[in-house]
Amino acid sequence: MATVLVNNDNSMIVTIPERIMQHSKNIHTITIFVPQMYEGYDMNEFAAYIEIVPPNQKYRSIHLDANEVSRKEGFLQFDFEVTSDLTLFPGNISMEMTFVKTDEDTYKTYIRHTTSCSLLVTPIEKWSELIIDDALTDLDQRIALIEQGIKVASNLADKINSTKADNIKLDKETSELYLTANDNPIGDKITINELGDTLAEQTEDGLVPIIL
Structure with missing residues (x-):
């Protein structure tokens, strides 16, 4: 279990590193300790977010809830699992914290940022x-x-991971449907007209071919 500490000077440091292997999934947990009081503010009243840039440079922001019980007195404890999308490639996982609070009476927003720190994803050796x-x-x-x-x-x-379909999109200019994997087109495209004709031919409900 890797441990990270947020200090009252807004530095964020790794106090206990962990060897995270490439393609690991839900086996590693990163624990973050944050002093509950900062500049007179109770950080438990703020929404906490961990902002992450994994080795593939695909930015993520994850909302974190503080544990009901912290292992360190006077500190908030946040835990999150390292998922496979963060360990897909070897390299550094960079992360920093953002805390946000909006006053319900004045609608004034308070935002706190920290510096960044990183944990290494070790490649699978050959x-x-x-x-x-x-x-x-x-x-x-x-x-x-x-x-x-x-x-x-x-x-x-x-x-x-690179060829598995994860979405379907419509090309409005050509009226064609196509599958995508990681936002890249895969497979053959099909027109809306072809889809409508096929549905009409294979049903008995009197569907009319769609013409766009």
Whole structure:
């Protein structure tokens, strides 16, 4: 479990690092401790957000709720799991905190930012590529096979992530529907007219072909 501390000078530092491996999912937890009082303000009255830039540079902002009980007296404790989208690629996970509060009477908004800190996502190593087959013992060969399996699984995970359909979009200029993966078009496009004709042919409810 990695531990991060937010100080009253708004610095954010990693006090207990953790080795986070590439493609890890929901196995690592990052705990953040924040002094409850800051400049006379109770930080428990603020909405807390962790802003994250993972190695793939896709920014995320996550709302965090403080734990009901903190392990450190006088501090708020926030926990969040490291999900697979943060460990897809090796490199640094950069993060910082933002706290926001709006006064219900005056509608005045208070915002507090911290500096950033980072945790390293360690790549899955490929030792098997560096060893000559003739030099391997039986145990070495079994380890190499396991390592090769990890490599195949890693490559497969990358391929699935880049080709798995996650949305459907409409091209308004051409009236075509198409699937996307990570916002990139995949598969064949189909026109609205073709879709309407197919639905009309395969139903008995008298659907009329759509013409746009």
